[in-house]
Amino acid sequence: MHFTRRDIGRLGIGAAAMAALGATPAAAMTDETRAAIMDFTGGVEPGAGDIMLNTPEIAENGSTVPVDVTCDGARRIMLVADGNPNPGVATFEFGRLCPSRSAATRIRLAATQDVIAVAEMEDGRFIMVANTVKVTIGGCGG
Amino acid sequence: MAKVRPRVRVPKKASAGDVITIKTLISHPMESGQRKDRKTGELIPRKIINHFTASFNGEVVFDAAIEPAVSANPYFSFAMVVPESGTVAFKWVDDDGSIYTEEKSITVE
Numbered sequence: 001m002h003f004t005r006r007d008i009g010r011l012g013i014g015a016a017a018m019a020a021l022g023a024t025p026a027a028a029m030t031d032e033t034r035a036a037i038m039d040f041t042g043g044v045e046p047g048a049g050d051i052m053l054n055t056p057e058i059a060e061n062g063s064t065v066p067v068d069v070t071c072d073g074a075r076r077i078m079l080v081a082d083g084n085p086n087p088g089v090a091t092f093e094f095g096r097l098c099p100s101r102s103a104a105t106r107i108r109l110a111a112t113q114d115v116i117a118v119a120e121m122e123d124g125r126f127i128m129v130a131n132t133v134k135v136t137i138g139g140c141g142g
Numbered sequence: 143m144a145k146v147r148p149r150v151r152v153p154k155k156a157s158a159g160d161v162i163t164i165k166t167l168i169s170h171p172m173e174s175g176q177r178k179d180r181k182t183g184e185l186i187p188r189k190i191i192n193h194f195t196a197s198f199n200g201e202v203v204f205d206a207a208i209e210p211a212v213s214a215n216p217y218f219s220f221a222m223v224v225p226e227s228g229t230v231a232f233k234w235v236d237d238d239g240s241i242y243t244e245e246k247s248i249t250v251e
Contacts, residue, residue: 064213081211085176088209092220095203099161099223103204106213108174 029114033080033087037118040078040091041126046118049127051077053117059109062135067115068104071127074119077103082130083113109135146170150232152246156224164196164204165219168234168242174210191216193235199228226250 029037037046051071059065069077069092079089092103101119109115112135118128151165168191175188194206194216204220222230227250234242 068219084211086209086211089211090209091207093202093205093207094220095197095201095205097198097201097203097222097225098220100221102221103206104217104219105206106217108211108213 029082029116030087033082033116036080036087037078037116037128040076040118041120044126046126046128048129049119049121049125051117051119051127051129053115053129053131055115055131055133058134058136060136062109062111064106065109065133065135066104066106068102069117069119070100070102071117071119071121072101073121073123074101075122076120077101078118079105079107080116080118081107081109081113082116084108084110089115109133111135146236146240146242148232148234148242148244150230150244150246152230152248154247155249155251158224158226158250160224161221162224162248163219163221164230165217166194166196166232166244167215167217169215170234170236172210172212172214172216176210189237191234192237193233194218195233196220196222197231197233198222198224199226200231203230224248224250 054068071077076093078091080087081089089107094101114130114132116130120126146169148168153162156162170191173186173189177186179186190210192208196204203222229245229247232244
């Protein structure tokens, strides 16, 4: 069998399409991200639910991106950055004296990517939400 | 090395049952372990705050396990309900084992 350069290009596109089809309906994410989430949920696939993740649409400086997450009835919330060298960002755990299960922090994002929040509810369910943040490092527009 | 200095904002007074917002910040470079030294080309070893806990009269209110993806000078804000007068204790744990603490008292009137 003989492959021309074009054939190889087509093969690449086909493989990419296959990979996309194989992804979960929730979001296309890297294996590391998936592993981090599964580690947090103990293998349970998180569903959709009442969880709010506030991120800027465009972050001019990827080294400090303000994020805040709110999820009433959450026991723990994990933040994951899909496109970072290590997907984990932080895991928050709330005590009895935390009335609104919300937290705000500032995170680093290596590039334009999805930021994912996964919450473990008091009743043991897991829910998640993903937001895309565009990162323009050096203010080159975008 | 820049000095690590915690800063927290907690209201001094509250009514019983009030919900307050607590803001915390600690000056720390949060060296991610991904950066390379420009001169030698060697990786700069990771040195971050890896854990933060806030507790009220000994009971944990808010706890965060932190990865290198949290920005330098890590900032956290969260809400707390004030049941009675007491002290909010904050604790940051560094990769090198150092522990930085701060305390603020709240008076219920």
